[in-house]
Amino acid sequence: MASSTREQILEVTTALLSDVGAAAVSVRDVCQAAGVTAPTLYHHFGDKQGLLEAVAAQGFERYLATKQTHGPSADPVSDLRAGWDRHVEFGVTHPAFYQLMYGPTGRRSHAAEQQGLQILHAMLVRLAEQGRLSMTPDEAVPVIHAACVGTTLTMLSNPDNPAHRGLSERVRDAIFAAVITHPSSDEDPATNLSTQASTLLATLAGQRDLALSPGERLLLTELLSRWTA
Amino acid sequence: MASSTREQILEVTTALLSDVGAAAVSVRDVCQAAGVTAPTLYHHFGDKQGLLEAVAAQGFERYLATKQTHGPSADPVSDLRAGWDRHVEFGVTHPAFYQLMYGPTGRRSHAAEQQGLQILHAMLVRLAEQGRLSMTPDEAVPVIHAACVGTTLTMLSNPDNPAHRGLSERVRDAIFAAVITHPSSDEDPATNLSTQASTLLATLAGQRDLALSPGERLLLTELLSRWTA
DNA sequence: CCCGTGATGTAACATCGCTATATGGCGAGT
DNA sequence: ACTCGCCATATAGCGATGTTACATCACGGG
Numbered sequence: 001m002a003s004s005t006r007e008q009i010l011e012v013t014t015a016l017l018s019d020v021g022a023a024a025v026s027v028r029d030v031c032q033a034a035g036v037t038a039p040t041l042y043h044h045f046g047d048k049q050g051l052l053e054a055v056a057a058q059g060f061e062r063y064l065a066t067k068q069t070h071g072p073s074a075d076p077v078s079d080l081r082a083g084w085d086r087h088v089e090f091g092v093t094h095p096a097f098y099q100l101m102y103g104p105t106g107r108r109s110h111a112a113e114q115q116g117l118q119i120l121h122a123m124l125v126r127l128a129e130q131g132r133l134s135m136t137p138d139e140a141v142p143v144i145h146a147a148c149v150g151t152t153l154t155m156l157s158n159p160d161n162p163a164h165r166g167l168s169e170r171v172r173d174a175i176f177a178a179v180i181t182h183p184s185s186d187e188d189p190a191t192n193l194s195t196q197a198s199t200l201l202a203t204l205a206g207q208r209d210l211a212l213s214p215g216e217r218l219l220l221t222e223l224l225s226r227w228t229a
Numbered sequence: 230m231a232s233s234t235r236e237q238i239l240e241v242t243t244a245l246l247s248d249v250g251a252a253a254v255s256v257r258d259v260c261q262a263a264g265v266t267a268p269t270l271y272h273h274f275g276d277k278q279g280l281l282e283a284v285a286a287q288g289f290e291r292y293l294a295t296k297q298t299h300g301p302s303a304d305p306v307s308d309l310r311a312g313w314d315r316h317v318e319f320g321v322t323h324p325a326f327y328q329l330m331y332g333p334t335g336r337r338s339h340a341a342e343q344q345g346l347q348i349l350h351a352m353l354v355r356l357a358e359q360g361r362l363s364m365t366p367d368e369a370v371p372v373i374h375a376a377c378v379g380t381t382l383t384m385l386s387n388p389d390n391p392a393h394r395g396l397s398e399r400v401r402d403a404i405f406a407a408v409i410t411h412p413s414s415d416e417d418p419a420t421n422l423s424t425q426a427s428t429l430l431a432t433l434a435g436q437r438d439l440a441l442s443p444g445e446r447l448l449l450t451e452l453l454s455r456w457t458a
Numbered sequence: 459c460c461c462g463t464g465a466t467g468t469a470a471c472a473t474c475g476c477t478a479t480a481t482g483g484c485g486a487g488t
Numbered sequence: 489a490c491t492c493g494c495c496a497t498a499t500a501g502c503g504a505t506g507t508t509a510c511a512t513c514a515c516g517g518g
Contacts, residue, residue, distance in 0.1 A: 005465085023252070027506060038507075040466050048506065102382075103332060109387070128435030134427055135399065136434050142383060142392050143399050150379015153331075154371060158338070163371050170364065170372050174407030175400075181428060193432055200425045211455050220452050226440050234496085256475060267476075269497050277475065 006044045009034045013055050017096045022052055052100060053110070059097040060112030063090050067116065076126045077180060081172065083120065084148055088168045091152035092159065099156070102149050117141055131193065132181050140179050147175045197227040235273045238263045242284050246325045251281055281329060282339070288326040289341030292319050296348065305355045306409060310401065312349065313377055317397045320381035321388065328385070331378050346370055361410050369408050376404045426456040 012033040016025045027048055031038055045051040067086060072079055091098040101113070124137035133140060151171045155164050201224050204210070204217075212220065241262040245254045256277055260267055274280040296315060301308055320327040330342070353366035353373075362369060380400045384393050430453050433439070433446070441449065 026504080028504085037467055039468090042507070043465065125435060128431055131432040131435065133431040133435065134424070135431050138392055139395070139399060142390075142396050143403060146380045146383035146396060146400055147376045147404075148379070149383065150377070151375040153382070154375035154378065161371075163367055166368070167371050167375060170368060171375055171404075174372060175376075175403050178403030178406045193429075193436065196425070196429045196432055200422075200429055204422075212452070216452060219448065223441070223445060223449050255473080257473080266498055268499090271476070272496065 003044075005034070005036055005040060009036065009041055009044065009051070010055060010058060013051060014058070014097075017055060017100070018094065019096070021096060022100055027051075056097070056100045057110045057112060059094070059101060060110050060116070064112050064116055066090070067119065072123070072126075076123055076130075077132075077176070080120075080123055080127075080144075080176065080180075083123070084144070084172045084176075085168070087148050088152050088155065092155055095156050098152060102153065117145065120144065127180060130183070131196070132183055134179055134181050143179060144175055147171055194227045197224045200224060201228065232273075234263070234265055234269060238265065238270055238273060238280070239284060239287060242280060243287070243326075246284060246329070247323070248325075250325065251329055256280075285326070285329045286339045286341055288323070288330060289339050289345070293341050293345055293348075295319070296345065301352070301355075305352055305359075306361075306405070309349075309352055309356075309373075309405065309409075312352070313373070313401045313405075314397070316377050317381050317384065321384055324385050327381060331382065346374065349373065356409060363408055363410050372408060373404055376400055423456045426453045429453060430457065 009030060013025065013030050016029060016033060027038060027041060030051070031041055034041075041051065045054055067083065070079075070082060070086075091102075101110075121137055121141050124133060124140050127133045128137050135143070148171075151168050155167060158164075201221065204221070204224075210217070238259060242254065242259050245258060245262060256267060256270060259280070260270055263270075270280065274283055296312065299308075299311060299315075320331075330339070350366055350370050353362060353369050356362045357366050364372070377400075380397050384396060387393075430450065433450065433453075439446070
């Protein structure tokens with residue numbers, strides 16, 4: 001039982017936090033519920049903020065665990081959809097936790113959160129390799145994340161609003177429709193690249209006023225032409 | 230000078246709030262800075278929460294005032310874009326205010342916020358009358374709002390993140406592209422060029438084995454990036 | 459056996475949000 | 489003109505909170 005009391009404190013804090021907000025939970029209540037006194041809590045967590053961050057980090061890890069149980073399937077897009085839905089569902093199921101993690105307070109970026117973003121990034125890289133992404137994975141990650149967090153917080157702000165029914169699905173489909181391009185009929189990414197290069201070349205041919213010097217234009221045309229043959 | 234002290238309290242609270250968060254501003258500090266004592270503050274605002282809500286309401290009204298100076302133009306879509314941009318800009322310019330308004334605390338729905346949403350709703354009704362909306366205005370309002378708030382909060386969480394450069398425009402365009410249907414007329418060739426360049430850039434980012442030297446790849450990326458902004 | 463280090467308890471401090479009570483001032487009514 | 493009542497403000501203090509200086513305890517290495 002090396003750090004049993006620490007886990008005990010974390011547990012009762014989580015329990016108290018699931019009922020009310022972070023500001024409404026007092027250190028004294030946590031101590032009394034955990035059967036310890038204040039200095040032990042401060043010995044383990046240093047601060048109330050440290051305690052809350054430890055709870056948030058634990059929440060992240062739990063959420064990440066439920067996320068990783070679902071491995072990648074055949075369709076990266078449905079994986080993305082499932083990830084979005086799990087994120088929103090976790091938020092509306094554990095409002096206090098979610099506000100702790102993504103609310104304005106607790107602005108430390110937990111390691112688990114970075115890990116979750118990396119999972120999202122990996123999914124997007126898979127899509128980009130198939131030419132089904134309309135932007136760089138590095139750009140798409142914060143786009144999806146911002147929209148997802150905003151949706152969850154909005155639904156959390158007043159869950160009984162009838163206008164919020166189906167909100168998550170609408171935002172999700174809107175974002176994914178803009179980020180993910182149609183799967184090409186031909187699944188060969190090289191062909192995909194070829195068609196994209198061809199259309200861009202055609203568009204360029206019709207444009208006169210571009211921010212290109214004649215040399216740049218020639219160079220770009222040559223490079224694009226490598227994939228059109 | 231009917232309620233001069235009330236405005237004085239609001240003013241100094243706003244000033245103190247612009248430096249630090251809401252929890253770090255004490256009623257005593259506000260009172261000392263305003264030259265009054267605690268009971269007068271509580272007489273006017275009843276509560277610290279009431280004070281903060283009054284400040285937030287005033288912030289909403291100011292934001293709404295800057296919004297209403299720009300009347301509706303000929304193009305409802307550019308009005309929507311301008312509204313989105315002003316929202317995000319207001320958030321990153323006044324972080325403390327924004328967190329007060331849209332953060333987890335202060336969950337009263339201010340009248341001014343409802344008014345702002347009604348303005349958005351009116352814009353969307355104009356679009357729906359032209360058959361350019363892919364969903365009901367009642368459905369589109371929370372979609373746009375959730376994405377916009379999420380984007381602003383994300384940019385606020387760490388403003389120095391380079392991945393957040395251009396995030397607002399990307400989410401904005403993604404949401405509007407999904408919510409607003411094409412005007413029946415032909416597409417703008419410049420926009421066409423931009424999207425084609427973006428798509429090709431994304432495809433290139435996911436490809437490893439290309440007939441490109443590192444220098445050629447860098448050059449091509451630079452050239453294509455000229456149209457993506 | 460000692461003793462030093464980490465974990466825990468005792469008791470208190472400073473500050474916080476908030477309020478019971480008192481006081482001043484000023485307009486309304488007769 | 490005088491009083492009454494009400495609004496705004498001040499005095500002083502209460503309870504609760506986050507936090508900590510100090511003491512105590514257990515226990516493992518020299």
